[in-house]
Amino acid sequence: MIEFSDNKPIYRQIVDHACNLILNGSWEPGSRVPSVRELAADLGVNTRTILKAMEELLDSGVIFSRRGMGYILAEDAPEKVREELRKDFFNTTVSNLKLEMRLLGISPEELFSALQEN
Helix, strand or coil, X not given: CCCCCXXXXXXXXXXXHHHHHHHCCCCCCCCECXXXXXXXXXXXXXXXXXXXXXXXXHHCCCEEEECCCEEEECCCHHHHHHHHHHHHHHHHHHHHXXXXXXXXXXXXXXXXXXXXXX
């Protein structure tokens, strides 16, 4: 079950959840993805919300539709998800980190040193 938050649209949180399932191996490449109705029932959301999330996964090539079978996870889905998350990490997280470092007067060397300690 997902603990939905108010800071992001629900369909986007469902996409994130699906990406986590892909990366941790719960959804295996080449396997059938749960149906829209199954996911809606499991997550307690409207089927239209699930459809919107599935459309995003379709558009990114993570899943594809196979007649009579439903949605199938692409063989290269983990790589696609990982690459997209890496882009988001560098575009958002690192960008925010750089701003925060500048505001706090933290040098790249201090950050690197702290990262090596942990």
